[in-house]
Amino acid sequence: MFNLPASVRVVLATGPVDMRKSIDGLMALVPTAWGEDVYSGHLFAFVSRRGDRIKVLTWSRGGFVLLYKRLETGRFRLPPVDAGAQVVHLDATQLAMLLDGIDVAQVRRQPAWTPPGRTGLALRPAIGAQRGAVLRCLDSIPALADDRVDDQNPALFDDRQHELRGAASEEESKAARDEAAKKKRQQRAARKAEEIPAREIRHAVPVEERHCPACGSEDLRPLGRGRTSEVYEYILSRFERQVHVQEVLACARGRGVVTAPPPARGVDRGEYGPGFLAHVVTSKCADAMPLHRLAQRVERSGVPMSRSTLTDLFHQAASVLLPLSHHLLQCIASADVVWAYEAPLRVLDVKKTRLGYLWTFLTQNEAGEWLIGYRFSMGRASKTPKEVLGGTSGALVVDAYTGYNAVALPQGRVRVGCWAHCRRRIFDALATAPEAREALDFILDLYRVEAQARDADLVRTAALRGLRQLHIAPVIAQLHAWLETQAPRHPPKSPLGQAISHFLRPQAVGGPHPLRGE
Template identity: 75%
Template sequence: MTSLESKMAALERRVFGRKAEKLPPVAEELRQTAPSPQDEAARAKAAPEKRRARAARKAEEAPTREVRHAVPPESRHCPACGSEELKPLGEGRRTVVYEYVPAFFERQVHVQQVLSCACGQGVVTAPAPPKVVDKGEYGPGFLAHVVVSKCADAMPLHRLAQRVERGGVPMSRSTLTDLFHQAASVLLPLSQHLLQVIAAAEVVWADETPVRVLDVKKTRQGYLWTFLTQTPAGEWLLGYRFSLGRASTTPKEVLGGTRGALVVDAYTGYNAVTLPEGRVRVGCWAHVRRRFFEALPTAPEARQALDFILALYRVEALARDAAVVRTDAHRELRQQQSLPVLTALRAWMDSQAPRHLPKGPMGQALSYALKQWDALTRFVSDARLPLDNNRSEAALRKAALGRKNFLFVGHEAAGENLAGLYALVATCEANQVNPEEYLADVLLRVQTHPHSRIGELLPHEWRLRRTADPPESPLQPSP
């Protein structure tokens, strides 16, 4: 009966419930706890300063063009004495206006100069413009725009073709599809190397999401996997792989033979790389919290488990506020404050387990947490380990949005190309790199760059080098 009641409660919440009845984010619950008057005053004072600092930073980064406004001839006289001998007073008054300048496509006609010698035998020709594909009609900036429109903006290619047509360039969806896959092929060494760098990291996050694949008269199920890590300098590296199944083959291909920690949910497909000589498995408290939240309608005592878990996240908030994340001080804080919470939570779960049916929502939540207990508590002894797998779930949101917009991928190779380009675009966005600017540059560089130094073209490394070695854009028109 409990199982039926829980199913009805979940159905009613999904069909009739307000959006606010979904699982509230941890950050929102932390904000709802009553702060001290001093903390409240400090937060109120800091919030406007943070907004102003962010706005000032964005304004500095925005492209700027100075527009001069001269005093019209009929007004060039003194309003007091009528004299026309006026001179400039300072630099003038400045007013900031944000305006939209429509983007445009252009048809570039490159004319190569040809010189001949008076002897009649020697001919010298100016070098041809660089191209991503030999005899291709589309420049690297155009290909970069196609990739970013689909991977970052989740725009279907048929809709992008319509927008390009409005811009004055004859275009079809099939042509854009070919360009998308050409870009993926050229950038394949980079996306592969990115996954290798992630696999060599000490701490890796992983997750997967379904993606439909076109088949005869129907679609079949494929999966997009994400693997990500954070460098010691704080940069996030995101890699993706596509597969036609959810078996352990993909984790083994990416992480097989590596050591370190793997932050995942309880899915058994990762056992192949975590059992006994592989990576150390780290559990996800967000998944545990979600199960106890779902048990609330039929087991109000689940609120106590949510309070315990919230206390764990409160310790992490203290570490962030003190700027000691991933340091020895963070580990000490966990030992002093998180460990007692875990001890109390384990005792409470052991006492609750006999009181609930194994197949009921509360019983399943307790069973999930108890079976994963070792993986869930490893974060206490290692400050590098997070409490949850939310980073990898967030990395799949763009894929989920794309799944709603362009519905499916055409075939397995198309899924692999999409995964490779997703990786480069997502890594750009995670490190504040403009993906269009980045792709327009590396689409040309990657073809001649030494393979032994291919890591220099990864987004986080490219960002560090572009100031010292600014690329010459092939898209600049001739003077």
């Protein structure tokens, strides 16, 4: 949004312009034909050949604004133009009169000040007419209407000061959040750096420099630990060919033979060790390394390798790890609180791809460690949740997808709404409904209480429930009242209307609702 101060420039093209030109065509015309900066914030006006249509182009807050007006009768009356001039400069008042069809050349400027009396009273209608023309022009431009200040309503000045103070406080809070996030990243990086194995490398003073630079004495002794500095270095990984020789002992009497046990292998009679298999799985799953590219990397290290061999090894590793995967999912299913989500995933097929789903189930154990298990399926039906969580009890944190109803019925888990999904819908509606910021502030208050509980180490304690009832329940009540008030003000198909409907509808049959704090 922008306003029209007295110093704004209005550049009017004296020649006709093709009205079929869009924003790109008009913005290219300004610097090439006129030598003006199209990003300067000035207003550039273009009139059609018949003179009944006009376009006004300007740059405002990261984007172009284009105003188009067509007269049903008559034509726009342009001001007088010097011979050979391509443009003529106007002020904001002249532009307003031009848009209203007023002949600018026939308008005489009123004096800036008139002594009080009958003369001043007689001039008021003319001044009011000009002022009305300007206001009508501003009303015709939505971007300008919000920034207009009515001198007959002083409350608008207070609102503007309020907005400025709010913007300043919002910038300060954003700077504080950015600083806190930066400090948190630094602390996390410091913790990770401490976990890296360190090797101390001593650098001794050369023999030819082991003397005092001031007096030349060679009687020197260590001064503390020395000057330290840290350097991160990459130690090149390598493959090796291990030759295992099993000792064979024969009986001196020739009665029998004893052979040493063979080494442990990840795959029976396989040529690749457990570390090699772990490297293949990690590169493929954690680093998203295609197997053909991994084969090239292995070959550069001196080991003959093909993509088909790595594919076989990858599937063999999956078969070996299958019991561990089943056990991990059983541990997750036995937890009181389980999070679940299904993500679409494209799967290669013959000359095409098919849509599959990667189901994620996770929980947190008593030690605060996250257990994450995955299950893949070609469909999104409730078969996978029933196989993993069927017959278990506790809480299930999911979105509003009905595929989880099979394990969240009255005989199953208690379905819990997800605040992150609700907040994301409110955030997406912020562009078309600025009042959604108030709902985001309510949710931010909830997150702050949870952050305080986490900092005070109250997670998974009886005190956490009391803290939520004391601080979170009033915020949820206020948020619910706000949603009930805003629901009739927005169409059901609008972004905020859909977000409010998602907030207020039950998450499952007989399950808890996020607005009740359950």
